[in-house]
Amino acid sequence: MSLTLQRIAEMVSGTVEGDPTYEVVEIRPLNSALESSLSFLSDSKYVQHLSDCKAGALLISADLAAQFAGNRIVVDNPYLAYAKVSKLFDPEPAPEVGIHPTAVVHPSVRLGVDVTVGAHAVIEAGTVLGDRVRIGANTVVGANVIIGADTCLYPNVTIYYGVEIGERCIFHSGCVIGSHGFGFANDKGVWNKITQVGNVVIKDDVEVGTNSTIDRGAIGSTVVGNGVKIDNLVQLGHNVEIGDHTAFASQVGVSGSTKIGSHCMIGGQTGFAGHLQIADGCVFTGQSMVTKSIPVSGMYSSGVPVQPSKEWRKWVARVRNLMDLQNKVKKLEKQMAGNSSD
Template structure:
């Protein structure tokens, strides 16, 4: 559990920050500039909000050196106020951490290996040959299936399920209701029916991964589904079988990634985006919200698809015009444009080759 009160002097030491103000000022929490009170520490990371420095009631502000002149109150000067704020949130985090114990209602196979420092909550199920490393927290109703391994310092929230032979790295945090290692959507069509393909791979998750609530990450059909180190995944994300996600990629809510897609490192995938299967996205790609990716991306950059919203009557007109355009053969349009271009060039050529007409003069 985090501290309830820290002084500005203590915070300056924690951040290696330059303090301008009274080091004994007590700080009891963090808040935005707009809503901060005298016992709060706020931060300015975006110049768009400089005007809020004039009205904030914060006891102190995390700020860049170049912005100090904009504010007359107490400040902690740091190179990156937002990153400093993120670090301090852990000092004030009041989320209770369970003690190291095994709840009497937990069901644990005799062949499972559990570190004494782990916390096993009510009605947890741990099957044969599972390994639970040091300082792991499994909250109530978590299920860890046969042969899986949970790395040191990982925290699985209520009703998380990890299916058989999956592997989680160290310090992985998974929120409530997420399922790791369910069968991928693998079926073979034959004579009008669908025949299930046994999913023989695993899910392998790296260190320091964060996965939101009610996500599904399917096991591989043959090869493993892999999530790299430091990946962050929002709520309600579907990752299909054999997908590979590179280190430190961020995925927003409601994203769907189809099977065998390969996502690079340090990518950002906007909310409600869809990525088709069997394609590759290189490192450092940013997909804006609701992007639909149907081809591989080989160059870093920002990509978008679809049309933005409009007033309904205007949107209907755009749809009608798009349909009308679709009815005109593209080759016909190209020929018409080429014909017009030739005519324009001919007119321009005549204009430049003919001398100016002489003016008629009266005798």
């Protein structure tokens, strides 16, 4: 597929500086772009690559445009423009609309128009699939599930019974939605399972990465708000609530009944204890350990950045000695207080 720079500029509200009729057929990074490629520069630290860049055209901001001699589309936010244009060059094959002959679809299932159900998929009783829903091969959708229009479930996704999913959502292979939450009552050392009678409610425009899991509510719903983006290998416990447009990097774990606000950004391997309240707009850097509620938006950290092993060992040794040092300081303070009273 080839596109003129003028068409691309119109799509991203940009201005062409160069030949508006010039055509590109792909998107590539700066260091591998060809004359037939469109590329982008969103960070000034990569300006040094412009002198060797062979791209046919570049998405670039006004303050950096003069540093590239070729065709340019000048935009306010090159990275956002790249995101919009990338959809036009998507190489993913279009699905074959219809029900594969090996799929198992219960007679009571309600199907919208142009629904796709792949090979060996299973759709259980009472489920509703909206218009243009796409169910990948080997995916299982349990009973009484509701899936909104234009939502895509890639192969090998599992949606448990009673889950509600909005429109334009994406679920990548291996993710599990609506499995039982981790709920047990201890009786003299024996764990008794608490039946998880709630469900999961996922709103519109949510994306869930490969092998991520969202547990159903113990009582009531686990809720994921509009526009939430969840990376691979993320775990959301039962009755967790996530506000609109919050994003999770890989390997985040959120314990049961914690509520995270809107427009938060959660770095990789961050862990949340249960029953917390997190304010809107919080940013947690990677490996943060969140054990208390956060009532004020801001950036929070608790992970230890990497350093040379020799320095790290010295740091650990100093930390181990802090208690002894504190006791010595207290002892000296008492001595000084006694001397001053004399």
